[in-house]
Amino acid sequence: MTQTPVIKIALTHLVAKKRQTIVAMLGVTFGIAIFIFQAGLMSGFQAYFIEETVNSTANIRIFNEAEKNRKGIISKLNDDKNHWNVVQNQKPKDEQNKIKNGYQIISILERDPRVAGVSPFLGSQAIFKVGISQIAGRVSGVDIIKENILFDVSKNMKQGDITRLETIPNGIILGDGLADLLGAKMGDNIMVTSPLGVNLDMKIVGINHSGLTEVDKSRAYINIRNAQKLLQVDGSYITDINIKLKDFALSEELAKYYHAKFGFRAIDWKEANASVFSVFKIQNLVTYLIIISILIVSGFGIFNILMMIIYEKMPDIAILKAIGYKDSDIKKIFLTESLIIGILGGLLGLVIGFIMQKIVGNIRMDIKGFVSMEYLHFNSSPGFYVFAFVFGLIATSIAGYIPARKAGKVDAIDIIRSK
């Protein structure tokens, strides 16, 4: 069947108003390009950060949370609501954060078919001393072979080898930032002092770069036995069990299950990084507000040009109506015009946004902030481009709808009579 020449009429109008059409189109182009660049940068960065964080966060972490707001012994004995118990200077009990039967739990977990790896952990604050330089940081007491299964530590080694933490009794692997701060090199001796005042002479057997700047400036890996020595605890003492699952999507579900099963606190990686995700939410909100404002401005451009065309083409509208075109046909003509502007402007915006991503993405940045990266990471997945394009089209259709409806309502006799 023959199509009404809606598209042809629409194109004719736009060609007759070439310059304004191009300006309106470039408005959309600008909006979409900024979308691709800005939101692409944001979501690319976030994806990179999440990947880095998730890679260094266990799918599930089991630990023993110290009881806060502990009731005093007197309150426990004399729990009468009508009396006050006053105890001054109550101090928290020297709570043991120990996971009781930690190694038994580990061997149970290792037999769970859903689990890919389990790693015991004992952490402590520590002071590192090389010569006269002295830095406060943290030691992570680990079984490095198991830790490697979870966090791929070996991939991040700049120097040295992780197995030397096993083979050399007093070996220590420093974060690269920490090594820089201390001015320490591979093979140097280093003194580690615990909060209890225990000193250990250790030897640097590796330098590690996780990509998370804060971590690299403060963390050192040591063998879990050395950590137990620093804290003066027995060989079964561990504070955390980190778990890697075969399917990390099960994290939340299994965290609940292990909590119920073992009685200790068990959190999944999402909960562990909740604060980061909430920062992202605000970041995204701001980004999208900026983009929406740009698209509103380009929407006004489209609105403007359509109104101009409508006023100029009143006689055309009148005659089309007289020869039997319906209000909806007229509306379609002008909606088509806004869509043409939106599609052409949007496609150009995608191309320009893509080029901007490529250019900026190839400039070496060497950023050392929240995370350290050499190049900016952009989200350039096809889905993202489709999303930006659809978003732009929705904005342009909304901008085109009002003038289009007005055109549909033009009264033909008013125009014909007024000539």
Place this chain on the structure above:
Amino acid sequence: MEKIKIIETKNLNKSFHDPVEFQALKNINIEIGQGEFVAIVGSSGSGKSTLLYVLSTLDTDYTGHIYFDGDDLSLKTKNQLAEIRNEKIGFVFQFHYLLPEFTVLENVCLPAMKLARFSDAEIKEHAYQKLDLLGLRDQALKKANKLSGGQQQRVAIARALINQPKIIFGDEPTGNLDSKNSQNVFDIFKELKDNFNQSIVVVTHDMHFAERTDRIITLSDGEVV
């Protein structure tokens, strides 16, 4: 044999409310028969155009009844009226109202493409037939705004004819033309009536034109006299 009526009005009244209450049509009862060529005349402001717009479904703000090809127009929706105009009515106005950026051929095709009863190729062929009839075949591929006033008005007539309408309405179709072109347009209408039994209603103040039609309806202050 009873004559087939294309249009019949019963107690047709129309008032404008803005800027003041003003009755432009007063109790109009007329009939237009199939194949009739009728002229509506009257002094300026007597309501000729107003009557034409009401009869041709463009203006729906009236009281009384208009029967068009047997249907009561007051019962039709806006979209149904648009369909009636597309299928059964041809318009020729004082100003030709062609789409200036389109070719002559495309302008003539516009109503047929809306009707979409024939293929593009058939529509084109019909358009060429009409252009032939009006001596415009060689102008078909020119832009409409490149033609002279008289030629443009003939293109408008070709456009009015493309869907084989029941009736053609003209509001001072020669009002803007010199006497030679006016004569030409009149001859075309006459030919359409004589050869194709085309019904035609034309508003004019050219008495010389009006006298040569089948019948004259004279309006004075909104009344038929």
